[in-house]
Amino acid sequence: MSEVSASNAAAPPRKPRVAVHKFSSCDGCQLALLNAGEALLALAERVDLVHFAEAGPMDPEAEVDIAFVEGSVSTPEDRARIVRIRANSRFLVTLGACATAGGIQALRNLADGDGWLGTVYASPEFVSSLAQVSPIREHVHVDLELWGCPVSGRQVLIAVGSLLAGAPPAVPDERVCLECKRQQAVCVMVTRGAPCMGPVTRTGCGALCPRFERDCYGCYGPAERPNTQALGRRFAGIGLVDEAIVRRFHFINSQAPAFLEAGQRARGHADD
Ligand code: SF4
Ligand code: SF4
Structure with a gap:
């Protein structure tokens, strides 16, 4: 050449x-x-x-x-x-x-x-x-x-x-519950009274835990507009004491504002 x-x-x-x-x-x-x-x-x-x-x-x-x-x-x-x-x-x-x-x-x-x-x-x-x-x-x-x-x-x-x-990545922020419905996973909270975080947790895992009959522990962090107050009341309704509710929210994603605040709210009840 x-x-x-x-x-x-x-x-x-x-x-x-x-x-x-x-x-x-x-x-x-x-x-x-x-x-x-x-x-x-x-x-x-x-x-x-x-x-x-x-x-x-x-x-x-x-x-x-x-x-x-x-x-x-x-x-x-x-x-x-x-x-x-x-x-x-x-x-x-x-x-x-x-x-x-x-x-x-x-x-x-x-x-x-x-x-x-x-x-x-x-x-x-x-x-x-x-x-x-x-x-x-x-x-x-x-x-x-x-x-x-x-x-x-x-x-x-x-x-x-x-x-x-050059395209904005799409990261899902809907709840694990929706993925459970799509995957036809049986709801562990309704059927077994398990303290599942799925109603406030974003999907992305394909509802991995509920598909294996385990409650979600919130590892994907808060979903969009998570109603943590309602879930806290539901947890109390299925028998969790305040300290146990604190631990559901203050776990792997404790510094996510929605979970931090929900845990602090439950902690306030525990300290009452
Ligand atoms: S704990 Fe994590 S992997 Fe399991 S269902 Fe919840 S978000 Fe998915
Ligand atoms: S502990 Fe941290 S580094 Fe380890 S798997 Fe979980 S998010 Fe990833």
């Missing part, structure tokens, strides 16, 4: 660059993404995965088109790191309950955090943690929040496809 024709050859289009970052979390959402199998391999053909420590590539300071963030902010180092990631990213997407609403570790916000540190660690003075655990949106702008504990790998890949196509 001559020098002229070589210089005229069109360069291949740059692939979008994607990173997956971890904060305070159990890694389950990254595993859910890895478990997406063939769909993930197909995505890997279309993008450059520049940082995804659990899968291999490591370049945490890389500039990217899409940054996925798993986990919540719980240390001063986390707080500085999420600001750098935001500055390096065109779109920032939270992955799962920890990143989106604090996760299970945010329960320490509702208790004596220092007391817990002293219980868990032999030398708590060496542990540098913030007074509160917080979701990513409390620190930087988030373009898209994906819920679940863990997140649905399929939902993540659909969201990436939409972002890369």
Whole structure:
């Protein structure tokens, strides 16, 4: 090939660059993404995965088109790191309950955090943690929040496809109850009096728990316009004491405002 024709050859289009970052979390959402199998391999053909420590590539300071963030902010180092990631990213997407609403570790916000540190660690003075655990949106702008504990790998890949196509990703926010009807799952609250969070929880999981005769524990966070007051009264009607109602709302998504407020309301009754 001559020098002229070589210089005229069109360069291949740059692939979008994607990173997956971890904060305070159990890694389950990254595993859910890895478990997406063939769909993930197909995505890997279309993008450059520049940082995804659990899968291999490591370049945490890389500039990217899409940054996925798993986990919540719980240390001063986390707080500085999420600001750098935001500055390096065109779109920032939270992955799962920890990143989106604090996760299970945010329960320490509702208790004596220092007391817990002293219980868990032999030398708590060496542990540098913030007074509160917080979701990513409390620190930087988030373009898209994906819920679940863990997140649905399929939902993540659909969201990436939409972002890369320049279309706003559609994330369902209707209730798990509607999905139960579509899947013909028998209602565990009506038939067994189970304290199901489905009436106030967003779907995205395909009503996974009720389909296996388990009550939903709210891992996909609040649905649109969740009537938590009515559900709290229903829980009391099926025999839950106030403290048990608090625990239904203050669990994996305790920092989601609707669940935080519902738990505080029930806590108020418990303290009466
Ligand atoms: S949302 Fe659940 S599965 Fe995902 S990192 Fe947090 S604890 Fe793990
Ligand atoms: S039914 Fe509820 S707890 Fe179970 S996976 Fe779905 S949202 Fe999570």
